[in-house]
Amino acid sequence: MDRHGGNPFSSLLESWAQWLGASAAVSPDAGARAAQIAALQQEALARHAQLWQTQLQRKPGEPVAPVIEPARGDWRFIAPEWSESPFHDYLRQAYLINADYLVRAAELVPLAEESERQRLKFMTRQYVDALSPSNFAATNPEFIKQAVDSQGESIARGISNMLADLEKGRISMSDESAFEVGRNLAITPGAVIFENEVMQLIQYAPSSDEKAAKVFERPFVIVPPCINRYYILDLQPENSFARYAVAQGHTVFMVSWRNPHEAEGNLGWDDFVAQPLIACRIAAEIAKSEQVNALGFCIGGTLLASALAVARARGEDPVHSLTLLTTPLDFADAGELGCFIDPASIAAREASIGKGGIMHGREFAAAFASLRANDLIWNYVVGNYLKGHTPPAFDLLYWNADSSNLPGPFAAWYLRHLYLENSLRVPGKLRMLDTPVDLRKVDMPTFIYASREDHIVPWKSAYLSREILGAKSTFVLGASGHIAGVINPPHKNKRSHWRLDKDKAKLDAEAWQAEAKEHHGSWWPVWAEWLAQFGGRQVAARKKPGNAKYREIEPAPGRYVKQ
Numbered sequence: 001m002d003r004h005g006g007n008p009f010s011s012l013l014e015s016w017a018q019w020l021g022a023s024a025a026v027s028p029d030a031g032a033r034a035a036q037i038a039a040l041q042q043e044a045l046a047r048h049a050q051l052w053q054t055q056l057q058r059k060p061g062e063p064v065a066p067v068i069e070p071a072r073g074d075w076r077f078i079a080p081e082w083s084e085s086p087f088h089d090y091l092r093q094a095y096l097i098n099a100d101y102l103v104r105a106a107e108l109v110p111l112a113e114e115s116e117r118q119r120l121k122f123m124t125r126q127y128v129d130a131l132s133p134s135n136f137a138a139t140n141p142e143f144i145k146q147a148v149d150s151q152g153e154s155i156a157r158g159i160s161n162m163l164a165d166l167e168k169g170r171i172s173m174s175d176e177s178a179f180e181v182g183r184n185l186a187i188t189p190g191a192v193i194f195e196n197e198v199m200q201l202i203q204y205a206p207s208s209d210e211k212a213a214k215v216f217e218r219p220f221v222i223v224p225p226c227i228n229r230y231y232i233l234d235l236q237p238e239n240s241f242a243r244y245a246v247a248q249g250h251t252v253f254m255v256s257w258r259n260p261h262e263a264e265g266n267l268g269w270d271d272f273v274a275q276p277l278i279a280c281r282i283a284a285e286i287a288k289s290e291q292v293n294a295l296g297f298c299i300g301g302t303l304l305a306s307a308l309a310v311a312r313a314r315g316e317d318p319v320h321s322l323t324l325l326t327t328p329l330d331f332a333d334a335g336e337l338g339c340f341i342d343p344a345s346i347a348a349r350e351a352s353i354g355k356g357g358i359m360h361g362r363e364f365a366a367a368f369a370s371l372r373a374n375d376l377i378w379n380y381v382v383g384n385y386l387k388g389h390t391p392p393a394f395d396l397l398y399w400n401a402d403s404s405n406l407p408g409p410f411a412a413w414y415l416r417h418l419y420l421e422n423s424l425r426v427p428g429k430l431r432m433l434d435t436p437v438d439l440r441k442v443d444m445p446t447f448i449y450a451s452r453e454d455h456i457v458p459w460k461s462a463y464l465s466r467e468i469l470g471a472k473s474t475f476v477l478g479a480s481g482h483i484a485g486v487i488n489p490p491h492k493n494k495r496s497h498w499r500l501d502k503d504k505a506k507l508d509a510e511a512w513q514a515e516a517k518e519h520h521g522s523w524w525p526v527w528a529e530w531l532a533q534f535g536g537r538q539v540a541a542r543k544k545p546g547n548a549k550y551r552e553i554e555p556a557p558g559r560y561v562k563q
Contacts, residue, residue: 029110030110033108033109033110034110036108037105037108037109040101040104040105040108041101041105043101044097044098044100044101047067047068047097048094048097050067051067051068051090051093051094051097054067055086055089055090058086063083064089066083066089066093067093067097068093068096068097068100069096070092070096074374075374075379076132076134076374076378076382077092077096077134079141079142081141081142081144081145082141082142084141085141088133088139088141091133091139092133092134095131095132095133098128099128099132102124102127102128103121103124103125103128106120106121106124107121115338115342118336118338118339119338119339122336122339123339125373126370126373129373129374129377129378130373130378132374132378134378134382135378135381135382135386137386140382140386142382142386142387143382143386143387146386146387146388150388153388154387154388155388156388157388157389158384158385158386158387158388159385160388161384161385161388161390162384162385165384169362170362170365170401171369171377171380171381171384172380172384172391172401173376173380173391173394173397173398173400173401174391174392174393174394174395174397174398174401175390175391175392175393175394176398176401178393178398179393179395179398181229181231181402181557181561181562182557182562184236185231185234185235185236185395185398185399186230186231186234186235186556186557186561187234187236187237187557188204188234188237188240188242188243188246188556189204189205189556190202190203190204190205190252190254190545190555190556191203191205191545191546191552191553191554191555191556192256192552192553192554192555192556192558192559193282193286193545193546193550193551193552193553194278194282194550194553195553195558195560196278197258197264197267198257198258198264198267198271198272198274198275199255199256199257199258199275199279199560200255200256200258200553200558200559200560200561201253201254201255201256201278201279201282201283202253202254202255202256202556202557202558203251203252203253203283203286203545203546204242204243204246204251204252204253204254204556205246205545206246206251206541206542206543207246207247207249207541213540213541214249214538214539214540214541215249215250215251215538215539215540215541215542216249216250216251216532216535216536216537216538216539217287217289217535217536217537217538217539218287218289218291218292218293218320218534218535218536219250219251219252219253219283219284219286219287219289219292219293220245220250220251220252220253220283220292220293220294220295220531221253221254221255221276221279221280221283221292221293221294221295222241222242222245222252222253222254222255222294222295222296222297222300223255223275223276223279223294223295223296223297223300223301223303223304224254224255224256224257224297224298224300225297225298225299225300226257226272226299226300226303226404226406227298227299227361227364227403227404227406228361228364228399228400228402228403228404229256229257229259229399229402229404229561230254230255230256230257230557230561231399231557231561232297232396232399232483232486232487233254233297233487234254234557235395235396235399235487236395238489238491239395239487239489239492240489241486241487241489241524242254244489244490244524244528245528248528248531248532249532249535249538250293250531250535251283251287251541251542253279253282253283253292255275255276255279255300256557256558256560256561257404257560258560258563259361259404259405259560259563260358260404260405260406260407261358261405261563262357262358264407265353265356265357265358265407265408265409266355266356266407266409267407267409267410268407268409268410268413269409269410269413269414269417269432270432270433271407271410272303272410273303273306273307273310273432273433274307274433275303275307276294276296276303276304276307276308277307277310277311277318280292280294280318280319281318282550284318285547285549285550286542286546286547286550287542289536291317291318291319291320292318292319292320293319293320293321293322293323293531293534293535294308294319294321294322294323295322295323295324295325296322296323296324296325296327297325297326297327297486298325298326298327298328298456298457298482299327299328299414300327301324301325301326301327301328301329302327302328302329302418302424304322304324305322305324305327305329305439305442305465305469306424306432306437306439307432308322308442308444309432309437309438309439309441309442310432310433310435310437312438312441312442312443313435313436313437313438313441314435317444319444320444320445320534320536321444321445321446321447321531321534322442322444322445322446322447322471323446323447323448323449323527323531324446324447324448324449324462324465325449325486326449326450326451326454326456326457326462326482326485326486327448327457327462327465328418328457328461328462329424329425329439329464329465329468329469330422330424330425330461330464330465330467330468331418331419331422331424331425331461332422332461332464333458333460333461334419334461335371335454335455335456335457335458335461336371336455337367337371337419337455337456338419340367341415341419341420342420343420346412346415346416346420349408349411349412349415350412350416352408353408353409353411353412354408354409354412354413355408355409356408356409357407357408358405358406358407358408359405359406359407359408359411360405361403361404361405361406362403364403364406365400365401365403368400368456371455371456372455396483396484396487400483417430424437424439425439425464425468427439427440439468439469439470440468440469440470441470442469442470442471443469443470443471444471445471445472445473445474445534446465446469446471446472446473446474447473447474447476447527447530447531448462448463448465448466448473448474448475448476449462449475449476449477449478449486449523449527450462450463450475450476450477450478451477451478451479451480451481451482451484451485451486452477452478452479452480452485452498453479453480453481453485454481454482454485455481455482456482457482459477459509460509463475463509463512464509466505472505473503473505474499474503474530475499475500475503475505475512476497476498476499476523476526476527477497477498477499477513477516478495478496478497478498478523479495479496479497480495488522488523488524489522489524490521490522490524490525492522493520493521493522494521494522495520495521495522496518496519496520496521497518497519497521497522497523497526498513498516498517498518498519499516499517499519499523499526500512500515500516500517501517
């Protein structure tokens with residue numbers, strides 16, 4: 001027992017607070033917060049005493065009411081072995097008491113800067129998640145049972161899985177033998193009709209359904225995230241957003257970003273901002289239309305909105321309607337990604353790769369996984385290595401592991417000017433393609449989608465786009481997270497979404513949420529109905545991709561997505 005009331009985690013919390021306090025001012029209510037932390041310590045000590053007493057009084061074979069229960073959705077301790085064994089029952093409850101104390105205490109550490117508090121909370125959760133007794137062979141009863149039942153085979157499989165992952169340099173989250181791009185992923189029929197050093201442009205074939213002999217005159221251009229592969233929007237046929245858009249009668253074009261290597265390590269933000277404008281121009285030429293409808297997803301939406309601001313400043317009007325999916329334009333609340341961003345770390349990036357080089361995809365993958373460490377790291381450490389399981393086939397997680405790189409100058413500019421300084425939302429503060437950018441000039445009708453549990457683009461941040469853009473907007477909030485919320489095809493009839501029948505753009509996020517009504521099922525049909533009003537008249541579907549100027553280069557999905 002130490003001076004922290006018997007809770008050894010308190011010294012760790014205190015050391016973190018001291019480390020953060022070296023560069024952060026203490027909040028004015030420090031005394032009150034210290035008293036609250038002391039109260040938490042006493043509460044934790046009392047819980048430990050109660051747990052010890054219940055274990056001493058426990059009779060063999062009789063269940064005992066727990067002092068603390070795992071949080072709802074916590075999969076780590078649901079197996080009966082945890083409660084049947086007094087030793088493991090004590091371990092899990094002692095861990096849960098300590099974890100609860102640490103997480104609550106991190107909220108109360110007297111730091112003046114909220115960003116520092118968020119970082120402390122994030123680091124605390126990483127520590128708490130990593131030290132769960134479920135993560136270690138010696139303290140996980142499921143590991144022991146599996147090893148005994150399989151006569152040691154599970155241990156051998158686990159070691160084999162671990163060695164294979166060490167060779168790959170990442171944790172396997174899906175049965176990767178079940179998928180292949182071009183075989184059962186990204187197989188919506190189409191052709192690459194343009195390419196440059198940054199992207200390929202795919203034109204999808206019209207639907208084979210006889211009803212789709214007619215299509216909307218305005219083509220539809222999709223700009224996916226450049227941090228990962230485009231086929232998140234064209235997974236398997238049953239959950240392909242691209243295929244769904246084709247079935248709605250749109251001539252669909254998809255940007256497929258190149259995975260940059262050293263030869264492309266000099267590309268900057270402007271090189272990427274130019275691509276949506278190129279894609280929209282080519283799609284309009286092929287469809288013989290003055291304008292297109294366009295969609296951007298995540299950073300693809302940031303690039304698209306930036307490109308449209310450039311176009312409007314030049315007096316051009318290439319896009320008739322805009323769709324933004326989980327897109328950040330205001331970076332004031334970067335969610336937990338903000339824990340990775342500070343002036344020192346960005347200065348280091350600028351010094352190392354700001355003038356040329358590569359920011360490797362594995363860095364993004366590790367950062368994103370840490371936002372949900374129990375689900376995306378420790379779940380597979382326990383399942384793959386301790387239990388010797390092969391993870392099930394799951395296309396979303398296969399895509400998640402298929403990370404891509406970013407050019408160093410692009411990444412450094414993006415992190416400084418958008419995440420650190422939040423300059424995109426300020427009219428005229430940034431110049432792109434030698435043009436001052438003012439998002440208020442992006443004034444076409446806009447559909448904004450956000451996901452309620454999004455850890456990458458918090459939904460209230462996405463909602464702020466309504467204030468920044470100069471457009472009349474429709475906002476829809478979906479259930480689940482950054483990816484699963486978006487990829488929610490109607491036929492599965494899963495999850496919910498929230499919307500207002502008569503949307504009121506002047507409401508703030510909290511007021512909008514209070515008035516919005518929940519609707520079961522996918523948001524895709526709501527979006528499809530919205531987009532249809534901007535498609536224009538019906539024309540005959542084009543039988544061949546491209547035109548005389550833009551001819552088929554290769555069948556979809558193309559080379560770039562496989563690099």
